[in-house]
Amino acid sequence: xxxxxxxxxxxxxxxxxxxxxxxxxxxxxxxxxxxxxxxxxxxxxxxxxxxxxxxxxxxxxxxxxxxxxxxxxxxxxxxxxxxxxxxxxxxxxxxxxxxxxxxxxxxxxxxxxxxxxxxxxxxxxxxxxxxxxxxxxxxxxxxxxxxxxxxxxxxxxxxxxxxxxxxxxxxxxxx
Amino acid sequence: xxxxxxxxxxxxxxxxxxxxxxxxxxxxxxxxxxxxxxxxxxxxxxxxxxxxxxxxxxxxxxxxxxxxxxxxxxxxxxxxxxxxxxxxxxxxxxxxxxxxxxxxxxxxxxxxxxxxxxxxxxxxxxxxxxxxxxxxxxxxxxxxxxxxxxxxxxxxxxxxxxxxxxxxxxxxxxxxxxxxxxxxxxxxxxxxxxxxxxxxxxxxxxxxxxxxxxxxxxxxxxxxxxxxxxxxxxxxxxxxxxxxxxxxxxxxxxxxxxxxxxxxxxxxxxxxxxxxxxxxxxxxxxxxxxxxxxxxxxxxxxxxxxxxxxxxxxxxxxxxxxxxxxxxxxxxxxxxxxxxxxxxxxxxxxxxxxxxxxxxxxxxxxxxxxxxxxxxxxxxxxxxxxxxxxxxxxxxxxxxxxxxxxxxxxxxxxxxxxxxxxx
Amino acid sequence: xxxxxxxxxxxxxxxxxxxxxxxxxxxxxxxxxxxxxxxxxxxxxxxxxxxxxxxxxxxxxxxxxxxxxxxxxxxxxxxxxxxxxxxxxxxxxxxxxxxxxxxxxxxxxxxxxxxxxxxxxxxxxxxxxxxxxxxxxxxxxxxxxxxxxxxxxxxxxxxxxxxxxxxxxxxxxxxxxxxxxxxxxxxxxxxxxxxxxxxxxxxxxxxxxxxxxxxxxxxxxxxxxxxxxxxxxxxxxxxxxxxxxxxxxxxxxxxxxxxxxxxxxxxxxxxxxxxxxxxxxxxxxxxxxxxxxxxxxxxxxxxxxxxxxxxxxxxxxxxxxxxxxxxxxxxxxxxxxxxxxxxxxxxxxxxxxxxxxxxxxxxxxxxxxxxx
Numbered sequence: 001x002x003x004x005x006x007x008x009x010x011x012x013x014x015x016x017x018x019x020x021x022x023x024x025x026x027x028x029x030x031x032x033x034x035x036x037x038x039x040x041x042x043x044x045x046x047x048x049x050x051x052x053x054x055x056x057x058x059x060x061x062x063x064x065x066x067x068x069x070x071x072x073x074x075x076x077x078x079x080x081x082x083x084x085x086x087x088x089x090x091x092x093x094x095x096x097x098x099x100x101x102x103x104x105x106x107x108x109x110x111x112x113x114x115x116x117x118x119x120x121x122x123x124x125x126x127x128x129x130x131x132x133x134x135x136x137x138x139x140x141x142x143x144x145x146x147x148x149x150x151x152x153x154x155x156x157x158x159x160x161x162x163x164x165x166x167x168x169x170x171x172x173x174x175x
Numbered sequence: 176x177x178x179x180x181x182x183x184x185x186x187x188x189x190x191x192x193x194x195x196x197x198x199x200x201x202x203x204x205x206x207x208x209x210x211x212x213x214x215x216x217x218x219x220x221x222x223x224x225x226x227x228x229x230x231x232x233x234x235x236x237x238x239x240x241x242x243x244x245x246x247x248x249x250x251x252x253x254x255x256x257x258x259x260x261x262x263x264x265x266x267x268x269x270x271x272x273x274x275x276x277x278x279x280x281x282x283x284x285x286x287x288x289x290x291x292x293x294x295x296x297x298x299x300x301x302x303x304x305x306x307x308x309x310x311x312x313x314x315x316x317x318x319x320x321x322x323x324x325x326x327x328x329x330x331x332x333x334x335x336x337x338x339x340x341x342x343x344x345x346x347x348x349x350x351x352x353x354x355x356x357x358x359x360x361x362x363x364x365x366x367x368x369x370x371x372x373x374x375x376x377x378x379x380x381x382x383x384x385x386x387x388x389x390x391x392x393x394x395x396x397x398x399x400x401x402x403x404x405x406x407x408x409x410x411x412x413x414x415x416x417x418x419x420x421x422x423x424x425x426x427x428x429x430x431x432x433x434x435x436x437x438x439x440x441x442x443x444x445x446x447x448x449x450x451x452x453x454x455x456x457x458x459x460x461x462x463x464x465x466x467x468x469x470x471x472x473x474x475x476x477x478x479x480x481x482x483x484x485x486x487x488x489x490x491x492x493x494x495x496x497x498x499x500x501x502x503x504x505x506x507x508x509x510x511x512x513x514x515x516x517x518x519x520x521x522x523x524x525x526x527x528x529x530x531x532x533x534x535x536x537x538x539x540x541x542x543x544x545x546x547x548x549x550x551x552x553x554x555x556x557x558x559x560x561x562x563x564x565x566x567x568x569x570x571x572x573x574x575x576x577x578x579x580x581x582x583x584x585x586x587x588x589x590x591x592x593x594x595x596x597x598x
Numbered sequence: 599x600x601x602x603x604x605x606x607x608x609x610x611x612x613x614x615x616x617x618x619x620x621x622x623x624x625x626x627x628x629x630x631x632x633x634x635x636x637x638x639x640x641x642x643x644x645x646x647x648x649x650x651x652x653x654x655x656x657x658x659x660x661x662x663x664x665x666x667x668x669x670x671x672x673x674x675x676x677x678x679x680x681x682x683x684x685x686x687x688x689x690x691x692x693x694x695x696x697x698x699x700x701x702x703x704x705x706x707x708x709x710x711x712x713x714x715x716x717x718x719x720x721x722x723x724x725x726x727x728x729x730x731x732x733x734x735x736x737x738x739x740x741x742x743x744x745x746x747x748x749x750x751x752x753x754x755x756x757x758x759x760x761x762x763x764x765x766x767x768x769x770x771x772x773x774x775x776x777x778x779x780x781x782x783x784x785x786x787x788x789x790x791x792x793x794x795x796x797x798x799x800x801x802x803x804x805x806x807x808x809x810x811x812x813x814x815x816x817x818x819x820x821x822x823x824x825x826x827x828x829x830x831x832x833x834x835x836x837x838x839x840x841x842x843x844x845x846x847x848x849x850x851x852x853x854x855x856x857x858x859x860x861x862x863x864x865x866x867x868x869x870x871x872x873x874x875x876x877x878x879x880x881x882x883x884x885x886x887x888x889x890x891x892x893x894x895x896x897x898x899x900x901x902x903x904x905x906x907x908x909x910x911x912x913x914x915x916x917x918x919x920x921x922x923x924x925x926x927x928x929x930x931x932x933x934x935x936x937x938x939x940x941x942x943x944x945x946x947x948x949x950x951x952x953x954x955x956x957x958x959x960x961x962x963x964x965x966x967x968x969x970x
Contacts, residue, residue, distance in 0.1 A: 001835065001836065001841070002831075002834050002835035003585070003586045003588075003591040003592075004591055004592040005586070005590060005591065005592065006590055006591055006592045007592070009589070009590040009591075010590075013590075027592060028592055051584075053813050053814070054813050054814075054816055054818075055816050056816065056904075056906065056913060056915060056932060057904070057915055057917060057930070057932035059917050059928075059930040059932075061902075061919050061927070061928045062928070070902075070917065072904050072915070072917070072932070076579065076580070076581050076582070076813060076827070076829055077580045077581065077582070077583050077584055078582070078584050078585065078586050079581070079582035079585060079586070079834055079835075080586045080591070081835075083904070104814055104815075104816065105814050105815040105816075105940055105941070106814065106815045106816020106817070106937055106940055107816075108815075108940050109641075109936055109937060109939065109940050110816075110936075110937065113936070117649070117650075130642075131641050131642060132641060132642040132645040132969055132970075133642060133645065134642070141647060141650050142649060142650055142928075146650075249725070249726075252727055253726060253727050253730040253731075254730060254731070254734060255730065349608055349609075349610045350610060350612075352608075353610075353629075353632070353951065356631075356632075357632075418723065418724075418725060419723070419796055421723065422952065425723065425952070426617055426618075426723075427617055427618040427720060427721045427722075427723055427955055428618065428723075428951060428952055428954070428955055429951075430616060430617055495725060496724075496725045496726070496727050497724070497727055497790070498724065498794075498796055499719060499722035499723045499724040499794070499796050499797055499800065500722060500723025500724075500796075500800075500952070501796060501799075501800070502799075502800060502950060502952040502953065503632055503950065503952060504950065505799055505800075563795060563799075578808075578809045578825055578826030578827055578851060579809040579810070579813065579825075579826070579827040581827060581828045581829055581834070582834060
């Protein structure tokens with residue numbers, strides 16, 4: 001049975017090495033400031049207490065006031081998991097956070113996906129390009145302020161079916 | 176006029192019906208002809224035209240039937256029905272396909288070299304028809320019995336490589352160019368073992384003429400020349416680029432290889448050439464190694480020839496649909512490190528035997544067969560040891576090597592989050 | 599002095615319309631002759647914005663979106679999503695529902711591995727024969743799914759706390775028949791493929807990945823086990839009732855294409871064992887909790903939850919964030935197909951063109967999940 005690190009305990013263990021690294025902790029999560037992400041993540045991967053060698057998942061949540069980047073870490077040797085969170089992008093203007101690709105290559109495609117869909121810039125990412133959408137796509141769709149398709153095509157004449165086509169379609173159906 | 180062509184009974188019957196008055200026909204017991212004297216050249220032309228027309232149309236029909244048979248057999252192999260809609264057992268499916276292919280739009284890409292692009296299918300298909308010219312389909316039934324028949328076959332079939340390169344290059348498509356490169360490497364490599372494999376046969380038969388080779392097979396050369404047969408069949412598979420040597424088309428890698436940009440009837444002609452080449456290869460195998468049209472009386476020789484051809488084709492289809500494809504380096508190393516050596520062994524062994532018995536009798540042929548089979552088994556074993564993957568033994572199955580520490584150092588409970596009642 | 603023949607590398611675009619890219623995947627590949635010098639994967643041709651769509655739907659409606667992510671592993675996707683929802687809402691699932699979804703998940707795993715193996719051999723150049731052999735068995739599994747939930751591919755079978763309906767009477771004999779036949783069919787496949795010299799020489803020692811490389815790149819699932827790492831979430835972090843069944847984790851030490859193929863074949867046999875045990879342990883009862891306990895319209899408390907399962911392709915996780923409303927505030931999918939492609943370049947550079955699609959096929963991706 002794999003075990004989950006208790007948030008406060010993990011924060012305490014990190015604080016013993018980097019006293020200022022953690023911002024906050026809950027039962028399951030530890031919050032780390034974006035500046036400390038590379039050092040703390042390096043510690044979590046290499047230190048014998050943690051040995052988080054596998055980065056399960058990186059994702060981001062748009063919390064309106066700011067963005068939260070969530071790291072799910074797994075340790076194979078200790079059969080344990082932990083959740084690290086980091087807040088960034090207060091004010092929503094170009095949120096930035098250091099990349100962890102140097103520590104875990106598994107973050108490469110996931111961070112590109114977050115940049116593409118959520119618009120968080122990962123400093124130091126070797127290939128910081130959009131992944132799902134094409135270059136030049138307006139905006140980042142997973143943000144809460146991104147206009148959905150229905151909203152964006154209201155009163156957009158170009159996307160409406162032209163009158164002639166719909167008439168032809170109707171006439172074909174009635175025949 | 177040279178009258179040697181009148182040895183061909185098929186030709187003679189038509190020609191002498193037309194121009195029976197000529198001296199050469201009269202020698203062979205034909206009384207009178209349809210054409211007046213002095214028009215022998217017209218009789219000759221008409222006869223040649225009839226025969227060539229018959230053979231080519233027969234070949235085209237055979238391709239349609241063969242495509243249908245291959246698809247039906249593929250269906251049987253793969254637990255499904257295969258084409259069964261048009262005609263009884265779906266036999267007209269190929270006809271429907273041919274009509275569909277004819278009516279498709281003929282596209283020439285902008286980047287293509289138009290002249291070469293259009294000429295490549297023709298270059299592909301006509302050597303295959305030329306091969307059919309020298310094959311004896313039955314006793315006395317052939318278009319032409321060239322005295323260098325086998326050499327002619329090998330020379331003419333090597334033109335298909337040129338056609339593939341032209342098609343690949345002129346398409347102006349990078350994926351096609353891979354097919355072109357592969358075809359040059361593979362087709363030329365397999366020319367050599369293919370040509371050397373029949374040397375043993377030529378030594379025993381004492382002739383390059385396919386008619387003479389058939390006549391010489393009191394014992395089918397499959398039995399006397401197992402090594403030659405083995406190499407020749409593999410090389411023929413490669414020359415016709417059938418699985419496991421179908422790297423030129425390599426559907427899963429190059430989409431359709433050199434055919435990527437071809438459509439409509441140009442594509443159709445390539446396909447025709449490919450299937451026709453397979454049929455021709457089977458016919459050559461039958462002629463050279465399986466006794467050709469020879470069989471037991473009173474069943475006519477034509478039946479034996481086509482029955483054997485169908486058997487060989489069935490085997491080729493079976494191979495095609497059960498094996499994966501080899502890689503280009505493996506294919507080339509098989510040609511140069513495997514088949515080439517095997518042919519040399521065969522030539523040496525057969526040469527020694529021919530030196531002992533220059534004119535082998537029936538019994539001596541059987542003794543030669545015994546020795547050749549021993550050579551065959553030993554050399555195949557040795558080559559497979561040299562070229563095969565070393566670990567046939569499935570020793571690496573179920574080996575539980577711990578390559579990485581997992582769950583060796585459990586987390587103490589006071590550091591962990593209790594999971595609660597929720598699963 | 600030797601003169602080296604200088605060759606010009608050429609860049610070829612393979613995909614998105616290519617017979618062997620398992621969907622609409624595109625690679626920009628630079629070749630030197632036949633040797634691969636550089637690979638740049640280009641994603642996104644099947645991006646449908648599932649994660650955004652999930653934010654507009656209720657928790658149960660999202661199940662239909664998960665079906666369409668990895669469309670050869672729908673039951674497993676459902677399972678991962680439901681575990682996440684249950685963790686978020688602290689729902690205690692009803693035992694019969696859990697057993698049924700374990701059976702469904704293991705059947706789906708067999709079906710998914712059959713597809714993976716079949717298409718791998720197809721990429722090796724076999725003219726469809728092994729593929730159709732595997733597809734034939736998969737059809738029978740899909741027939742079972744049709745009995746369970748009325749759908750073959752897009753099942754949407756699971757609900758919070760269990761499944762939406764019990765298996766019909768005729769399901770059990772049909773499944774028994776399948777489980778009786780399947781080992782023989784797998785042996786047949788083994789006989790045709792595993793001892794085949796061409797498959798040996800084509801797949802052994804090709805695209806080798808070391809365990810350290812793969813763990814660092816977050817690669818999980820059969821790929822990791824093919825390199826000898828005993829990491830299977832069913833065993834290491836048992837969800838559902840996987841702690842009550844016993845099964846082996848097939849491991850191979852090589853980490854090459856053959857090992858990945860071999861591990862999948864063996865895992866199918868283990869899945870059969872698991873289904874047999876589930877069949878023995880399942881008890882009568884409700885297949886989902888009464889709707890007084892778990893309402894049809896789930897409204898979880900504010901919070902977040904991440905739950906992962908061992909998908910046929912790797913660790914499939916769902917990260918759900920709830921704001922207390924009827925639809926997820928954020929639904930993130932940890933897609934194994936996408937993440938397993940992280941090392942695609944390392945796998946392919948230095949190999950030949952012919953091995954490219956074999957290595958790619960051995961990763962066993964599904965474009966619906968890569969692009970979501």
